[in-house]
Amino acid sequence: MVEDDSEKDDFLDQADESRFADVEDPLIRSIAEAVDDLDEDKVAELTQQAIDEDKPPLDILQRGLTNGVKTVGDKFGRGEVFLPELAMAADAMKAGVELVEPLLEEMEIAEEDEAGLFVIGTVDEDIHNIGKNILITMLKANGFDVVDLGVEVPNEDFVEAVDEHDPDILGMSALMTMTMDHQGEVVELLEEEGLRENVKIMVGGAPTSPEWRDEIGADGYGDNADAAVKRAKELLEDARA
Numbered sequence: 001m002v003e004d005d006s007e008k009d010d011f012l013d014q015a016d017e018s019r020f021a022d023v024e025d026p027l028i029r030s031i032a033e034a035v036d037d038l039d040e041d042k043v044a045e046l047t048q049q050a051i052d053e054d055k056p057p058l059d060i061l062q063r064g065l066t067n068g069v070k071t072v073g074d075k076f077g078r079g080e081v082f083l084p085e086l087a088m089a090a091d092a093m094k095a096g097v098e099l100v101e102p103l104l105e106e107m108e109i110a111e112e113d114e115a116g117l118f119v120i121g122t123v124d125e126d127i128h129n130i131g132k133n134i135l136i137t138m139l140k141a142n143g144f145d146v147v148d149l150g151v152e153v154p155n156e157d158f159v160e161a162v163d164e165h166d167p168d169i170l171g172m173s174a175l176m177t178m179t180m181d182h183q184g185e186v187v188e189l190l191e192e193e194g195l196r197e198n199v200k201i202m203v204g205g206a207p208t209s210p211e212w213r214d215e216i217g218a219d220g221y222g223d224n225a226d227a228a229v230k231r232a233k234e235l236l237e238d239a240r241a
């Protein structure tokens, strides 16, 4: 707990020699560090401070919170930390996201009259949803109606949802190399059912890439939520042109 300003300054000074040296703003950097330290209270406190100091919400989110959680993910990948730490990092991240979310809800990335319907879910066998939920918040902020299918969505349920809701865009999130194949399977199933032409398909999540989008025949990819929203708007314009 930071008790007073001098202690706060000390904390920020220490952050200068941090693992996140590429993050210029010391306060944003200390948010990334606090997530990396699995310190949920500190994350909440520093995120609130950053909000009070009018730091850009996307910087807090991407350069602070997301940067921190990805570092813990990397350590997990190297076997340096284990599942409990991964879960604590997720909780720390969520503590910050909760505070930033109201600001994201007010953020318009591009002014738009009427955006479309976006159906989204995390693919089968995959429970990661923090990024998907952030994307949903930002889609709604930009006028999209969103149907959230949740996590571990079976391939067939994506297809049924396209049939039922007739969305402009179907989005699929996959955070693991062993689950990303489901994105391609859903594209194939939609083709088989004759539904592919009716909908634009976007994919995202850590292991995905523009190359993966092309490989599976999807239409859009987003490295992060604001890039994804921009791409979604472009796809809508293309579809309506």
Ligand code: B12
Pocket: 066, 069, 070, 072, 073, 074, 075, 076, 077, 078, 083, 086, 087, 088, 089, 090, 125, 126, 127, 128, 129, 130, 131, 132, 134, 135, 170, 171, 172, 173, 174, 175, 176, 177, 178, 202, 203, 204, 205, 206, 207, 220, 221, 222, 223, 224, 225, 226, 228
């Ligand atoms: C937090 C986390 C968890 C939390 C998830 C909590 C939750 N409710 O989501 C918990 C602890 C539960 C967890 C569990 C597991 N995890 Co995990 N997890 C992570 C971690 C550290 C961060 C993910 C995250 O939230 N990132 C922050 C958000 C904001 O970023 P994001 O998800 O990428 O989303 C952004 C963009 O990708 C994009 N986006 C996301 N979705 C979409 C969709 C569309 C359509 C578009 C356009 C864009 C888009 O916009 C988002 C916002 O900017 C990652 C590491 C990493 N590098 O991703 C590992 C990671 C994904 N997990 C991993 C693993 C292995 C697991 C487990 C299997 C561990 C285990 N042994 O049980 C389980 C999975 C169980 C299952 N069946 O799913 C591995 C996957 C390895 C691999 N290559 O396959 C990773 C990469 C860690 C690692 N390096 O080893 N995990």
